[in-house]
Amino acid sequence: MDKKAYQEKLEAQLKEWQAEIDKLKAQTQKKSADAKITYQKKIDQLEQKMEQSKKKLATLKETGEDKWEDVRKEVEKKRMN
Numbered sequence: 001m002d003k004k005a006y007q008e009k010l011e012a013q014l015k016e017w018q019a020e021i022d023k024l025k026a027q028t029q030k031k032s033a034d035a036k037i038t039y040q041k042k043i044d045q046l047e048q049k050m051e052q053s054k055k056k057l058a059t060l061k062e063t064g065e066d067k068w069e070d071v072r073k074e075v076e077k078k079r080m081n
Contacts, residue, residue, distance in 0.1 A: 001072075003060070003063075003065060003068040006060070006068070006072055007057065007060055007061065010053060010056070010057045010060070010075070011057065013053065014053055014054065014057070017046050017049060017050045017053075018050065020046055021043055021046050021047060021050075024039050024042055024043050024046070025039075025043060027039060028040065053075070056071065056074070056075045060072070060075070
């Protein structure tokens with residue numbers, strides 16, 4: 001996978017996470033207080049992943065062709081956690 005394709009893959013993942021966050025926020029409005037806490041934890045976790053991925057995507061965009069594979073490996077490692 002080349003740099004551009006990988007960058008597009010990350011951007012698509014960010015869009016999926018944003019859609020999931022929006023869905024969870026909508027569901028939260030219909031739930032009890034305990035459920036809201038659970039949903040908010042999930043939202044916070046997704047938002048944290050998104051923020052980290054956005055930073056890595058910015059780094060990837062700035063990285064030259066000779067170093068982008070190192071950035072990709074780091075992103076993949078963190079996505080697994």
